Amino acid sequence: MEILIQLVFSGIALGMIYAVIAFGYQLTFATSGTLNFGQGEALMLGALVGLTCVDTLGINYWLMIPLVCLFGAFQGSLVEIVGVRPAIKIKSEFGWIMSTIALGIIFKNVAENVWGRDDLRFPSPLPDEPFQFLGANILPMEVLVVVGALLMMLLVEWFNRKTIYGKAVVATANDRDAASLMGINTGVVIMFSYALSSVTAAFAGVLISPLTLTGATMGASLGLKAFAVAIIGGLTSGFGIIIGGLILGVTETATGFYISTGYKDVPGLLLLLLVLALKPSGLFGKNAIKKV
Amino acid sequence: MKYSKLLLFTVAIIALFAFPLFVNNDYYIHLGTTILIYVILLFGLDIVVGYTGQVSLGHAGLFGVGAYTCGVLFFKLGLPFYVTVPAAILVTAFFGGLLALPALKVIGPYLAMVTLAFGTILQILINEMSFLTEGPMGIKLLKPSLLEAEIGERQYYWLCAIGMLFALVVIHRVLKSQLGRAFEALRDSPIACDCMGVSVYRYKVYAFVISAGFAGFAGALYAYSEKYISPNTYNNELTVLFLLGIIMGGRKSRLGAILGAIIIVLLPKLLDDINLFRMVAITLAVLVAIGSTLALSKKITTVRKVLTPLVGTVALAVFSLFLKNITDWRLSIFGAMILLVVYYLQDGIVGFFRNFYQALGGNTNNHLVQTEQTAVDGSEVIHKARETDSNAPILNIESILMQFGGLKALNNVDITIKRGTIHGLIGPNGSGKSTMMNVLTGIYVPTAGDVKFENQSVVGKTSSDISLSGIARTFQNVQLFGEMTALENILVGLHHTFTANFLDVTLHLPRFNREEAAARERAQGLLNFVGLGSLASEEARNLPYGKQRMLEIARALALDPNLLLLDEPAAGLTAPDIKELLTVIRKIRDQGITIILIEHHMDVVMGVCDNISVLDFGQKIAEGVPAEIQKNEKVIEAYLGGQSA
Numbered sequence: 001m002e003i004l005i006q007l008v009f010s011g012i013a014l015g016m017i018y019a020v021i022a023f024g025y026q027l028t029f030a031t032s033g034t035l036n037f038g039q040g041e042a043l044m045l046g047a048l049v050g051l052t053c054v055d056t057l058g059i060n061y062w063l064m065i066p067l068v069c070l071f072g073a074f075q076g077s078l079v080e081i082v083g084v085r086p087a088i089k090i091k092s093e094f095g096w097i098m099s100t101i102a103l104g105i106i107f108k109n110v111a112e113n114v115w116g117r118d119d120l121r122f123p124s125p126l127p128d129e130p131f132q133f134l135g136a137n138i139l140p141m142e143v144l145v146v147v148g149a150l151l152m153m154l155l156v157e158w159f160n161r162k163t164i165y166g167k168a169v170v171a172t173a174n175d176r177d178a179a180s181l182m183g184i185n186t187g188v189v190i191m192f193s194y195a196l197s198s199v200t201a202a203f204a205g206v207l208i209s210p211l212t213l214t215g216a217t218m219g220a221s222l223g224l225k226a227f228a229v230a231i232i233g234g235l236t237s238g239f240g241i242i243i244g245g246l247i248l249g250v251t252e253t254a255t256g257f258y259i260s261t262g263y264k265d266v267p268g269l270l271l272l273l274l275v276l277a278l279k280p281s282g283l284f285g286k287n288a289i290k291k292v
Numbered sequence: 293m294k295y296s297k298l299l300l301f302t303v304a305i306i307a308l309f310a311f312p313l314f315v316n317n318d319y320y321i322h323l324g325t326t327i328l329i330y331v332i333l334l335f336g337l338d339i340v341v342g343y344t345g346q347v348s349l350g351h352a353g354l355f356g357v358g359a360y361t362c363g364v365l366f367f368k369l370g371l372p373f374y375v376t377v378p379a380a381i382l383v384t385a386f387f388g389g390l391l392a393l394p395a396l397k398v399i400g401p402y403l404a405m406v407t408l409a410f411g412t413i414l415q416i417l418i419n420e421m422s423f424l425t426e427g428p429m430g431i432k433l434l435k436p437s438l439l440e441a442e443i444g445e446r447q448y449y450w451l452c453a454i455g456m457l458f459a460l461v462v463i464h465r466v467l468k469s470q471l472g473r474a475f476e477a478l479r480d481s482p483i484a485c486d487c488m489g490v491s492v493y494r495y496k497v498y499a500f501v502i503s504a505g506f507a508g509f510a511g512a513l514y515a516y517s518e519k520y521i522s523p524n525t526y527n528n529e530l531t532v533l534f535l536l537g538i539i540m541g542g543r544k545s546r547l548g549a550i551l552g553a554i555i556i557v558l559l560p561k562l563l564d565d566i567n568l569f570r571m572v573a574i575t576l577a578v579l580v581a582i583g584s585t586l587a588l589s590k591k592i593t594t595v596r597k598v599l600t601p602l603v604g605t606v607a608l609a610v611f612s613l614f615l616k617n618i619t620d621w622r623l624s625i626f627g628a629m630i631l632l633v634v635y636y637l638q639d640g641i642v643g644f645f646r647n648f649y650q651a652l653g654g655n656t657n658n659h660l661v662q663t664e665q666t667a668v669d670g671s672e673v674i675h676k677a678r679e680t681d682s683n684a685p686i687l688n689i690e691s692i693l694m695q696f697g698g699l700k701a702l703n704n705v706d707i708t709i710k711r712g713t714i715h716g717l718i719g720p721n722g723s724g725k726s727t728m729m730n731v732l733t734g735i736y737v738p739t740a741g742d743v744k745f746e747n748q749s750v751v752g753k754t755s756s757d758i759s760l761s762g763i764a765r766t767f768q769n770v771q772l773f774g775e776m777t778a779l780e781n782i783l784v785g786l787h788h789t790f791t792a793n794f795l796d797v798t799l800h801l802p803r804f805n806r807e808e809a810a811a812r813e814r815a816q817g818l819l820n821f822v823g824l825g826s827l828a829s830e831e832a833r834n835l836p837y838g839k840q841r842m843l844e845i846a847r848a849l850a851l852d853p854n855l856l857l858l859d860e861p862a863a864g865l866t867a868p869d870i871k872e873l874l875t876v877i878r879k880i881r882d883q884g885i886t887i888i889l890i891e892h893h894m895d896v897v898m899g900v901c902d903n904i905s906v907l908d909f910g911q912k913i914a915e916g917v918p919a920e921i922q923k924n925e926k927v928i929e930a931y932l933g934g935q936s937a
Contacts, residue, residue, distance in 0.1 A: 035401050086635050095634050097347050097404050098539070101532060102630035109623035220528070224412060227405045262420040269409040276406055277394035 040223020358511020388504020
């Protein structure tokens with residue numbers, strides 16, 4: 001029983017990270033109907049830039065976070081300008097899928113050349129001693145991950161609902177053509193959504209890194225599993241991805257413990273295939289009506 | 293023309309087989325073998341990417357399944373290659389089907405991600421299931437043996453060459469058959485495809501299964517070629533490499549696949565040499581610079597347009613000079629190439645030269661291809677409607693309710709359609725006419741109520757089942773298969789006349805030949821019937837608008853329907869076109885086919901319909917013969933607006 005509680009708590013921390021990355025998918029999907037297939041690489045770059053700030057430049061962990069977010073915004077805008085905008089212009093779905101994948105490959109390769117191919121340790125800003133809660137050992141960092149992830153999502157939601165710029169984002173998400181006719185520069189909004197999406201990913205990167213290791217290859221599987229979360233929860237439901245993230249996080253830690261760590265990625269991906277086969281709009285998503 | 297093609301083909305085959313005789317280095321022969329293997333895989337990938345237009349990121353995984361099936365059967369059971377290779381094809385095809393079942397309910401980015409997930413799962417399984425696959429250790433194989441001796445590199449090349457030619461024949465025949473047409477049709481317009489009785493879902497699964505079979509074949513040959521397989525080979529980068537090959541070579545082209553394979557095999561080898569890479573990068577930059585200055589001086593293009601490629605190539609050249617080690621940056625260069633191809637070489641190398649050739653050799657594309665006109669009337673090509681109880685109505689629409697959220701697009705509508713009549717369905721915009729069409733053809737499932745066609749309920753049946761049971765339709769916004777010729781469009785409609793299976797198609801057995809010939813004759817007849825006989829080999833998207841509408845009607849007739857739904861067939865037509873349309877509609881009715889006609893041209897509706905139902909805000913407000921409808925107060929009010937109370 002104690003082991004189970006322990007697994008659930010570690011699963012929650014992991015699940016919240018998935019939820020934040022999945023949230024990033026939702027942001028760009030809402031405004032432009034496109035996704036960044038290199039979202040995992042955005043996270044990885046954020047984590048590695050954060051590591052350089054902390055390790056090499058000696059910047060405090062908390063001060064480093066805004067810098068990493070700034071970097072994420074820059075990186076996301078770059079992806080939008082190079083990979084997505086031309087594809088939207090020529091209305092080529094194949095185009096943006098391939099170009100975001102290509103950019104992901106380039107980012108990963110650059111990271112390999114800059115930071116090396118080995119996994120690196122990320123110093124934890126909080127004490128490494130776990131505390132006891134319901135008989136389970138919990139790291140302070142795990143609590144920070146959950147709180148940070150929730151804060152990030154709440155902040156973006158607040159921005160979208162309460163500010164005029166956020167309303168432009170929501171308007172574009174609802175109907176891009178109508179928003180554009182109302183004088184909203186939808187191109188800028190889409191770029192902004194990409195920037196924001198990469199900011200959340202980079203932020204997730206520096207949150208998760210002290211718990212795991214960082215390295216050029218950390219992004220790929222995180223990005224893919226976060227996509228599974230976005231699908232399981234539904235690409236349109238903010239609440240859904242938190243539930244989806246928790247489901248995936250807990251099953252993953254449980255699989256890792258009870259079966260084998262080698263198999264830990266499998267249940268999430270199987271769940272993805274299963275949800276798509278049974279309810280393609282996700283557990284909490286709305287069905288789209290096709291028009292003829 | 294025909295001779296020169298045959299000659300070229302013969303020379304190519306001789307060159308293919310003679311290649312290892314002139315090369316004495318095993319390394320180069322091995323490269324040749326690898327190219328041949330990748331060609332087979334790209335043939336298969338082209339079915340999915342080029343023809344059905346889906347993005348598959350799972351093909352490296354399938355390639356791995358083929359290799360491992362072969363490896364495991366060899367390693368554990370010691371089976372010979374003539375058992376392992378067919379087994380690899382079958383097992384991989386099965387996995388392809390497994391991938392397709394959940395994946396193909398979704399489209400676009402979802403599909404791409406799902407195939408990626410599938411490929412990742414396969415890679416994990418290969419790595420973890422050590423009891424079967426020996427895990428990260430990998431499996432060692434021997435080349436197939438002939439007369440008790442392991443064959444050499446050269447003999448194995450010949451074996452792969454035969455395999456490649458075999459794959460070429462199979463893929464060519466499949467794509468030229470009703471299967472290939474279905475694949476192409478579902479890419480151009482999935483909805484029209486379903487309404488022609490070709491189930492989009494089923495044919496996407498077929499496409500994946502066949503494609504996976506090729507991947508399995510290639511994987512098996514690869515396992516023997518490398519003599520060692522390990523899980524890390526079949527990663528996501530390999531998938532991306534395959535996709536790069538197919539789009540760079542050119543989609544929907546066998547030559548494109550071959551070129552693509554050559555590029556993706558040789559490119560990494562070229563990139564191993566830093567000096568060679570520097571030369572290539574600098575030459576490229578110089579060429580692009582010269583090309584853009586030329587284009588700018590002749591004012592063909594603008595500075596903005598050439599800026600990105602120019603800056604990109606110059607940056608690459610400068611970058612190459614600073615580089616010490618090229619192998620570390622290989623993936624970045626692949627990534628850059630993908631970006632380049634996606635935006636500047638969308639039709640691939642083959643497509644680029646085809647367009648270039650057409651631009652040089654006069655515009656064959658601009659004037660419509662006219663061939664000899666044969667029969668003129670040809671109403672005999674329309675099969676008479678099946679005669680049953682002629683007094684019973686053909687279609688009963690019973691209190692249909694179609695609700696979208698709070699909106700009732702159709703609110704308890706009852707309509708009865710008499711057999712053999714032309715029934716008009718009119719109403720102002722947004723009154724629910726097109727919604728009704730979509731309910732009748734299974735695109736929407738109604739919230740409540742029932743539709744009985746020939747006393748059988750169609751509610752809940754799929755569009756393709758409904759269309760096969762005898763309801764054909766056209767679309768308000770023309771839904772033709774744009775990249776296919778007029779004749780091929782009709783042939784998709786005639787898909788239901790084919791019973792030939794995969795084997796009949798690949799071996800050209802008599803059943804397939806007979807059915808194909810019959811279908812082509814009938815399709816030509818149907819084209820003649822709507823007056824498009826001379827435009828049979830023109831691509832549908834190049835036809836004038838009025839002809840496109842006629843083609844849609846002919847395609848619907850190919851289904852041998854009892855009930856034909858025409859959704860605004862006269863919209864946007866000129867007066868002479870409308871006259872022709874009316875003649876055609878009457879001729880169809882004379883064959884006993886019942887017609888439901890949605891139309892805004894009142895002269896058309898009043899002139900041709902036997903009965904008319906009027907919808908307004910989702911409700912039926914009037915029904916009767918044209919003369920009654922014209923006098924009906926409610927109808928006049930709905931169209932012209934009532935007096936304010």
